[in-house]
Amino acid sequence: MRWDALFADLQAQASAQRQEVFESSVAEAVALEWSRVELVDRIRGHTSQPIAIRLRGGETVTLDVRTVGSDWIAGGAAGYQWLIPVGAVDMVKGLTRRTQVEPSQARRRLSITSPLRALAEARHHIVVRCETGVLAEGALLGVGRDFLDVRTESDYPTIRTVPLAAITAVCSGRS
Structure with missing residues (x-):
């Protein structure tokens, strides 16, 4: 019908x-x-995996991601430990659509000054990088709210104070 x-x-x-x-x-x-979704959550979803991070100034680091904070990424690359402020990242290559939110409220609040202070306590030898190259190399003495102090290891040791905003990466020791 x-x-x-x-x-x-x-x-x-x-x-x-x-x-x-x-x-x-x-x-x-x-x-x-x-x-x-925040960039740090995308990167955290790729912990223990290599990703290519292009920093301000054009340097690219292929990083094996180990830890991701609220505004920083840490991992190993080229035999060194790297600490990279998220604000210094121009582009990331190698991410899938996977994300992972930090479950700990306390860890979610830790800014880049937290791992830097841990490095300072241990008096680690570091290399502080910026867009144009190396700003300072030596022992990390202390970290303020928006700067860090590095004692250079030269014939005439001096203290270099570097604003955190200028930093594209901090390299520390062999991995």
């Missing part, structure tokens, strides 16, 4: 429209959720 075909057609149209609305809602929800 013609009526049966008409009703079947109307039902198919309604079903298709419901599916379209559902898919649109899912897409909106996914887009909203993705808009809340």
